[in-house]
Amino acid sequence: MLDSEIEELRARYRAERDKRLRPDGARQYVAPEGDFGYYVEDPYAEEIQREPLTDEVEALVIGGGLGGLLAGTRLRQAGVDSIRVVEKGGDVGGTWYWNRYPGVRCDIESYIYLPLLEETGFVPSERYSRGEEIRRHAQRIAKHFDLYRDACFQTEVSEMAWDESALRWTVRTDRGDEMRAKYVIISSGPFSRPKLPGIPGIDDYRGHTFHTSRWDYGYTGGDQYGGMDRLADKRVALIGTGATAIQVVPAVAEDAERLLVFQRTPSAVDVRGNAPTDPEWAASLDPGWHQRRRDNFLRVVHGKGGDDEQVDAWGELTRYSRAETGDDPELRAEIADHRKMSALRARVDEVVSDPATAEALKPWYRHVCKRPTFSDEYLQAFNRDDVELISTAGHGVERITENGIVVDGVEHVVDCIVFATGFDVGAGHPAFAGTPIRGRERTLAEHCARGLRSLHGLTSNGFPNLFCLGVGQNAVSVNFSHVLDEQAVHVAGLVGQAEARGARCIEPTERAEQAWVDRMEREALPIDVLAECTPGYYNSEGQLTRKRPGYAGDALEFSELLRQWRETSLHEVLR
Numbered sequence: 001m002l003d004s005e006i007e008e009l010r011a012r013y014r015a016e017r018d019k020r021l022r023p024d025g026a027r028q029y030v031a032p033e034g035d036f037g038y039y040v041e042d043p044y045a046e047e048i049q050r051e052p053l054t055d056e057v058e059a060l061v062i063g064g065g066l067g068g069l070l071a072g073t074r075l076r077q078a079g080v081d082s083i084r085v086v087e088k089g090g091d092v093g094g095t096w097y098w099n100r101y102p103g104v105r106c107d108i109e110s111y112i113y114l115p116l117l118e119e120t121g122f123v124p125s126e127r128y129s130r131g132e133e134i135r136r137h138a139q140r141i142a143k144h145f146d147l148y149r150d151a152c153f154q155t156e157v158s159e160m161a162w163d164e165s166a167l168r169w170t171v172r173t174d175r176g177d178e179m180r181a182k183y184v185i186i187s188s189g190p191f192s193r194p195k196l197p198g199i200p201g202i203d204d205y206r207g208h209t210f211h212t213s214r215w216d217y218g219y220t221g222g223d224q225y226g227g228m229d230r231l232a233d234k235r236v237a238l239i240g241t242g243a244t245a246i247q248v249v250p251a252v253a254e255d256a257e258r259l260l261v262f263q264r265t266p267s268a269v270d271v272r273g274n275a276p277t278d279p280e281w282a283a284s285l286d287p288g289w290h291q292r293r294r295d296n297f298l299r300v301v302h303g304k305g306g307d308d309e310q311v312d313a314w315g316e317l318t319r320y321s322r323a324e325t326g327d328d329p330e331l332r333a334e335i336a337d338h339r340k341m342s343a344l345r346a347r348v349d350e351v352v353s354d355p356a357t358a359e360a361l362k363p364w365y366r367h368v369c370k371r372p373t374f375s376d377e378y379l380q381a382f383n384r385d386d387v388e389l390i391s392t393a394g395h396g397v398e399r400i401t402e403n404g405i406v407v408d409g410v411e412h413v414v415d416c417i418v419f420a421t422g423f424d425v426g427a428g429h430p431a432f433a434g435t436p437i438r439g440r441e442r443t444l445a446e447h448c449a450r451g452l453r454s455l456h457g458l459t460s461n462g463f464p465n466l467f468c469l470g471v472g473q474n475a476v477s478v479n480f481s482h483v484l485d486e487q488a489v490h491v492a493g494l495v496g497q498a499e500a501r502g503a504r505c506i507e508p509t510e511r512a513e514q515a516w517v518d519r520m521e522r523e524a525l526p527i528d529v530l531a532e533c534t535p536g537y538y539n540s541e542g543q544l545t546r547k548r549p550g551y552a553g554d555a556l557e558f559s560e561l562l563r564q565w566r567e568t569s570l571h572e573v574l575r
């Protein structure tokens with residue numbers, strides 16, 4: 001690639017980003033509270049009636065998504081008998097409980113995304129499972145490991161406090177429960193709180209509206225598989241074109257009289273290539289295949305070798321990178337990124353027949369800036385006469401009126417507005433999620449007031465027997481369920497050892513925590529690439545100002561670090 005070509009692309013990317021920068025950054029969104037509270041009501045379950053509980057369990061797991069179920073499973077395998085899952089939804093599944101929009105599927109290969117496949121004897125029916133298959137797998141896990149036994153659904157933890165004299169957590173909920181637990185594991189998920197755009201006039205709209213994570217099948221008819229017959233005479237607007245919208249558009253296009261897709265930033269849409277699982281392949285799998293396949297995925301995407309054949313388009317950037325020569329690894333990565341994005345822009349021209357629509361659907365930013373998406377139906381949907389792309393040229397929807405949506409001064413009258421506007425990812429971490437968690441001396445939010453303070457992102461000084469699964473001061477991977485499993489294995493390893501050795505509690509020393517915090521500061525991830533990115537939740541809506549403390553290695557290295565630490569240093573956290 002010529003230097004002039006690289007410069008030209010950099011300038012184009014910068015210009016596109018600048019169009020999208022806004023002074024209010026993450027404050028442009030409104031929380032689904034107060035008048036907007038109905039956006040988060042549960043459309044899937046009847047209200048459960050029960051008396052408040054005042055009992056005690058050994059381990060209390062907050063969150064019944066894949067992370068919580070993995071924590072419960074690994075604890076069960078470590079010998080813990082009394083485990084209570086506390087979950088806001090009406091059943092297990094977490095993000096797969098809430099996200100039942102039409103077309104929902106995992107975008108990571110199901111053979112590595114769905115956890116505990118060998119333990120439960122399940123092989124997914126397709127390479128990319130439908131949401132319903134994943135939700136049912138979550139139920140399968142809960143049944144298999146007897147996690148329904150003490151579970152509390154439609155229950156939200158309102159506060160919790162450590163009782164040093166009893167060495168127990170007291171956990172209070174919005175149902176008046178006051179439960180006690182020796183260990184608490186929080187896995188509240190990064191995508192648990194939907195967000196809405198603060199578009200002027202959003203509360204003036206008189207038609208029907210909902211968020212994709214609470215799909216209103218009562219209004220649309222049908223289910224995740226389609227058949228939304230009540231949309232046959234409806235003009236439907238979809239705001240947002242992220243990973244969710246990519247899956248929603250083809251399904252709604254099939255059933256609505258007309259679909260208007262309001263786009264601020266186009267997604268990069270790669271080939272999907274879904275296929276039913278080959279029964280011969282499924283029958284040939286030998287013990288240990290699942291862990292090997294998950295590890296292989298990480299090896300390939302992190303450029304550490306591995307078998308390329310087993311890895312889908314998520315491994316493409318590494319493959320492009322490998323093909324580049326040159327001494328500067330950052331420049332090599334940038335050129336690989338440019339080549340990949342040029343190929344994706346060329347794909348838009350190949351698929352979309354109308355040149356102006358094709359132009360508007362082309363993503364002009366680096367591949368690493370936004371969640372890549374995959375579909376063999378999304379771009380194709382814009383070739384239909386009943387689907388219209390309303391590009392806002394990077395500025396977003398101008399206004400919402402009683403009757404519809406205004407862009408560029410033109411009002412588009414619609415019967416229904418669906419918000420595919422994503423989630424408040426900051427709300428995922430327990431320290432910032434608004435639930436008071438009082439440790440020995442202070443709350444977790446106070447403890448983390450100037451940034452996360454933890455050992456391995458999982459435990460903190462002053463918060464005995466408390467474990468927070470998820471993102472922060474640890475390694476992440478796009479295959480998030482794998483990351484959660486490694487964390488759950490670690491936590492169960494700690495609890496198992498604490499019980500075996502008769503320890504009263506597990507808590508990192510101040511020194512160990514400080515050493516980990518210092519290491520995260522030292523290894524702080526460079527922000528240059530992300531700061532130059534088009535805004536989004538990856539870069540705090542374009543307002544990244546300082547390096548992000550974090551673990552510099554990859555998820556494979558992190559799992560190995562945890563494993564070795566359990567062998568050599570585990571005794572340091574037992575008291």
Ligand code: NDP
Nearest residue numbers: 105106107197240241242243244264265371396397421422
């Ligand atoms: P995103 O946050 O990725 O997308 C939100 C969309 O709303 C963006 O296109 C955004 O535009 C748009 N938007 C926000 N405000 C406005 C506005 N004022 N006017 C017009 N458009 C607006 O949310 P998603 O729900 O799509 O995805 C969230 C995450 O969920 C993904 O990143 C992925 O990690 C996960 N996911 C995973 C799936 C899986 O299969 N595993 C499937 C679906 C989602 P802009 O880009 O300009 O901000």
